[in-house]
Amino acid sequence: MRRFDPVPPQPRGNPLTTPPENHEQAHGLAVFLLDAPNLMTLAGLAAGLGAVGLCIQERFGPALALCLLAILIDQLDGRMARQRPDRPAAVGTFGAHLDCYADFVSKGVFPALMLLILGGFSWAVWLVAGMHLAAIAVRYSYEFVPSAPRRGLSPDYSILVFALLYLASPGWGPRYPVILAVLMIALAGLNLAPFSVPQLQGKALGAFVIGCLALMALLIGRP
Incomplete structure (x- = not known):
């Protein structure tokens, strides 16, 4: 994944008389950040934080x-981006990277x-947590490999499993973190497995959203 562009050679002469380029850079960054899908992605990052x-x-x-909530926002910003065919390619590339970084907070x-x-x-648990983080990082990095197929179970479903497990956990005592760790190992493997899961659309997407909202309502009142 390309991270930084090479710095162009600077003109010779007195640095004090060289015209600054900060205004152009600030304007370019504003274009990226004021893009509606990217603003939604930042909202998802705030939810993850x-x-x-x-x-x-x-x-x-x-x-x-x-x-x-961060997962629902992630579903929304992607659809907003796809519904804007006139969106500049550079803004879309910026948004794709921003989306992965935001997802890494909430799902990693x-x-x-x-x-x-x-x-x-x-x-x-340090070992399991590290394994989980590595799996999520590898999965999101793999998405930027040119012509790479979609791979593995979406981490969105992992969060759903963790939420359901938490709702079922009262009375489990010290067994709960053990069960959570075992599930996390299994899901890390599924996140990188050599199969693809179709993107949610239509009724499946509606059921997913309703399920997330119902879980949110149950979880808010829990300690």
Whole structure:
């Protein structure tokens, strides 16, 4: 994945008399950030960051609800982008990278942090959390490989599984982080598995949205 463009050679002469180029750079960045789908992606990033903050406070129910909100926003910004055929290619490329970074917070960092806290930061949960983060990072990096096919189970479904597991967890005691760790290992493998899952459309997408909203309503009231 290309990260940085090479810096063009600077003109010789007195640096104090060289015309600055900051205005053009600022204008270009504003074009990227004021794009409606990219603004939605930033909202999803904020939801993911909120989930991380609530997780640190051990308010796992509301944290999972915010994580599900980030997933719904991710579904929305992608559809907004596809419905704008006149969108500049550079803005679309920027948005694709921004989307992956935002998703990494809600679908990578948040579940790993939740497992670490629930597992008491033991060496075993550190290994599982690292495995999960690596799987998510590899999956999102793979999406930028030219002509690469879609691969594995979407991390969106992993968050749904974690939410359902949390709702079923009262009374499990110390078994809960163990079960969560085992599921996280299995889902990490599915995220990189050599099969593709079609994108949600039509009734399937509607059922997915309704399911997320129902889970959010149940999770908000949970500690």
